[in-house]
Structure formats: structure tokens, C-alpha cells
Amino acid sequence: MINPVWLQSFCTLVEVGHFTRTAENLHMTQSGVSQHVRKLEEHLGQPLLHRHGKSFSLTSAGDRLYREGQKVILSLTKLEQRVGSDPTHEGIVKVASPGSVGLKLYPYFLAMQTQFPTLVVEYRFAPNKDIEKLIAERKVDIGLMTCLSTMGEVSLTPIAEEALLLITPAGIEQPSWETLIDLGFIDHPDGPHHAGQLLGVNFPEFHNTNQFKRSGFSNQIGLILEPVSMGLGFTVLPSHAVGAFKKQQHIKVHQLPNSVCESLYLGTHTNGIKPNRVATVISEIEKCLKNR
Known part of the structure; x- marks a missing residue:
């Protein structure tokens, strides 16, 4: 099963488009973000990024993972909100x-x-x-x-x-x-x-x-x-x-x-x-x- 923390790092990286700013957003180091991406690639057995110096583009597998991963992250966020919520009139x-x-x-x-x-x-x-x-x-x-x-x-x-x-x-x-x-x-x-x-x-x-x-x-x-x-x-x-x-x-x-x-x-x-x-x-x- 895909580690949701790695997936969160990957999806944030795709949305931000920059390793350093992703690390700042997630309160991590840049090497930590890179490590999460590498672990995802190892887990899936295929590359997710085409690296071009400090920039990157998505492979076809990376694009599919991002599109499906967004749904998973959103679902987990809503689940966390529902579990943590205890409304008085609902x-x-x-x-x-x-x-x-x-x-x-x-x-x-x-x-x-x-x-x-x-x-x-x-x-x-x-x-x-x-x-x-x-x-x-x-x-x-x-x-x-x-x-x-x-x-x-x-x-x-x-x-x-x-x-x-x-x-x-x-x-x-x-x-x-x-x-x-x-x-x-x-x-x-x-x-x-x-x-x-x-x-x-x-x-x-x-x-x-x-x-x-x-x-x-x-x-x-x-x-x-x-x-x-x-x-x-x-x-x-x-x-x-x-x-x-x-x-x-x-x-x-x-x-x-x-x-x-x-x-x-x-x-x-x-x-x-x-x-x-x-x-x-x-x-x-x-x-x-x-x-x-």
C-alpha cells in the first residue's frame, strides 16, 4: 500500500512545481521531499519524474499517480475532518x-x-x-x-x-x-x-x-x-x-x-x-x- 505521507509530498511537489518551496510548505527539508519521491518510485517500480536540472516534468505514471493521488488526499482530509468534528446540532x-x-x-x-x-x-x-x-x-x-x-x-x-x-x-x-x-x-x-x-x-x-x-x-x-x-x-x-x-x-x-x-x-x-x-x-x- 502506498504511504500517504509520501503521496502527500509528491502531490504537493506537482502542484508547487519546485522542491525547495514544497519543502517549505510541508515543513520538511528538500532532501526529505526527494527521498519521498524516490521511495514512491521504488515502491511502484517505475519513474514518476523526468528531472531537468532543478526542474522536472511528470512521466505518464507520475501523471496517473497525481490524478488519482489527489482524490486519495482529499478523501483522507475529509475523513480527518469528519472524525475530528463533533457538532452540537448535526x-x-x-x-x-x-x-x-x-x-x-x-x-x-x-x-x-x-x-x-x-x-x-x-x-x-x-x-x-x-x-x-x-x-x-x-x-x-x-x-x-x-x-x-x-x-x-x-x-x-x-x-x-x-x-x-x-x-x-x-x-x-x-x-x-x-x-x-x-x-x-x-x-x-x-x-x-x-x-x-x-x-x-x-x-x-x-x-x-x-x-x-x-x-x-x-x-x-x-x-x-x-x-x-x-x-x-x-x-x-x-x-x-x-x-x-x-x-x-x-x-x-x-x-x-x-x-x-x-x-x-x-x-x-x-x-x-x-x-x-x-x-x-x-x-x-x-x-x-x-x-x-
């Missing part, structure tokens, strides 16, 4: 989170991308267990979770809290236990868990969601409140999912005596190096979640 950042916080963050990132089009956030909605695995396998740069991890590869930092809320159709002012029984529960993948946390500390009658008739189910975070808005039942959801719902006039959010919040953790790989673009997105997540 590149792809992969993020995963549960649905509720995702409904708050994803529009925020879209707005940010209109300002910085070269910074692309690829967003995935997923349950905690999937997010934990994605972080451990380095398939996402950032994962937001609402529970602690059991994997050593996953490093979590508390970043925010999100309130759990009881939501009924708009006409209900003060939901009693009997009201909830009559309405029935609009279930979702985290429904039993969320209801258990919030209703368990506010209604002594509550044991589990099986006490309610199941009035509906959706695994799409943006659709869970649709049947509630139509009067078909009640549910319990994190606040960001409630805040993102467009038909606020058709639902009623109830502040119960005993509030319950879920902790939100920001996760990255334990051994991961954070490029500047990832640090930028982490900073924006913190900023967004503080502006409730």
Missing part, C-alpha cells in the same frame, strides 16, 4: 420513551428540527422493558423510563416527575366510588398499574381494576381518552398524555386528595461516550420537562 440522535412523555417531547423536537434541520431526532414510543433493552444494546442514544433498571449496562438519572391523573367525562364534578363503578374503566397497557397507584391511596374500596367493568381498551396513548370524552368510562393516565389530548372540553381532570407522581429517569448506556449532539438533546429534554 447528526441523528435516537430516543425512546413511554407514550405519555413522548407526546410532550416529540412535538418539541419537531419544532427544534425546524430551527436546526441537520439535527434529526428519531423518536420511538415503547414500554419500559423494551427501552431498557434498547439502551443496553446501544440501539438508542437516550431512553426515558418510569422505573429503575435491572441491567448493569443501563445508567439512569432522575430527571422529572409526572403526576397520575383521574379523568372522567366532562359532566362529572366530584367522582365518587359509585360513579366510577357505574362508568367502568377504559383500560390501557399501564392501566392496572396506574390505577393501582392513584386509586389505591384515594379510595379505600379499591383493590384492583377487576372491580370495574371494562368499558374499553386502547394501546395507543393518543387514543385512550377518546372513549372517555364520549362518556364511555374513566381512566387513569400520566399528565403529559392528558395535556396532549385535543378535546379538553369533553373530559374532566380531577385533583384527588392524595396526589401520586411517577419518577421519570433519563437513561444512557453505562459505557457510552456522549457525542455533542446527544448532549444537546439531553439538555433540550431537561428544558422541555421543566416547562410544564
Whole structure:
């Protein structure tokens, strides 16, 4: 393989046209430039220059080497620039989170991308267990979770809290236990868990969601409140999912005596190096979640 340092000396010599000035440009001695050219000729087994005293011209092999060598030198220069560059607002950042916080963050990132089009956030909605695995396998740069991890590869930092809320159709002012029984529960993948946390500390009658008739189910975070808005039942959801719902006039959010919040953790790989673009997105997540 051709030594790129020799090739750089040769291409510079051709462009400058003079051994002494080439040596000055490359911060070398003139004999060093001559030695690089000789080593190239020995390596290729053919002359590259016709020497005419202090001047020279290219042989056909020298001309071909120069034309192809320019491309190699340019490619190596660009490679060096790409490796050395670590821009703050350029590149792809992969993020995963549960649905509720995702409904708050994803529009925020879209707005940010209109300002910085070269910074692309690829967003995935997923349950905690999937997010934990994605972080451990380095398939996402950032994962937001609402529970602690059991994997050593996953490093979590508390970043925010999100309130759990009881939501009924708009006409209900003060939901009693009997009201909830009559309405029935609009279930979702985290429904039993969320209801258990919030209703368990506010209604002594509550044991589990099986006490309610199941009035509906959706695994799409943006659709869970649709049947509630139509009067078909009640549910319990994190606040960001409630805040993102467009038909606020058709639902009623109830502040119960005993509030319950879920902790939100920001996760990255334990051994991961954070490029500047990832640090930028982490900073924006913190900023967004503080502006409730």
C-alpha cells in the first residue's frame, strides 16, 4: 500500500512545481521531499519524474499517480475532518420513551428540527422493558423510563416527575366510588398499574381494576381518552398524555386528595461516550420537562 505521507509530498511537489518551496510548505527539508519521491518510485517500480536540472516534468505514471493521488488526499482530509468534528446540532440522535412523555417531547423536537434541520431526532414510543433493552444494546442514544433498571449496562438519572391523573367525562364534578363503578374503566397497557397507584391511596374500596367493568381498551396513548370524552368510562393516565389530548372540553381532570407522581429517569448506556449532539438533546429534554 502506498504511504500517504509520501503521496502527500509528491502531490504537493506537482502542484508547487519546485522542491525547495514544497519543502517549505510541508515543513520538511528538500532532501526529505526527494527521498519521498524516490521511495514512491521504488515502491511502484517505475519513474514518476523526468528531472531537468532543478526542474522536472511528470512521466505518464507520475501523471496517473497525481490524478488519482489527489482524490486519495482529499478523501483522507475529509475523513480527518469528519472524525475530528463533533457538532452540537448535526447528526441523528435516537430516543425512546413511554407514550405519555413522548407526546410532550416529540412535538418539541419537531419544532427544534425546524430551527436546526441537520439535527434529526428519531423518536420511538415503547414500554419500559423494551427501552431498557434498547439502551443496553446501544440501539438508542437516550431512553426515558418510569422505573429503575435491572441491567448493569443501563445508567439512569432522575430527571422529572409526572403526576397520575383521574379523568372522567366532562359532566362529572366530584367522582365518587359509585360513579366510577357505574362508568367502568377504559383500560390501557399501564392501566392496572396506574390505577393501582392513584386509586389505591384515594379510595379505600379499591383493590384492583377487576372491580370495574371494562368499558374499553386502547394501546395507543393518543387514543385512550377518546372513549372517555364520549362518556364511555374513566381512566387513569400520566399528565403529559392528558395535556396532549385535543378535546379538553369533553373530559374532566380531577385533583384527588392524595396526589401520586411517577419518577421519570433519563437513561444512557453505562459505557457510552456522549457525542455533542446527544448532549444537546439531553439538555433540550431537561428544558422541555421543566416547562410544564
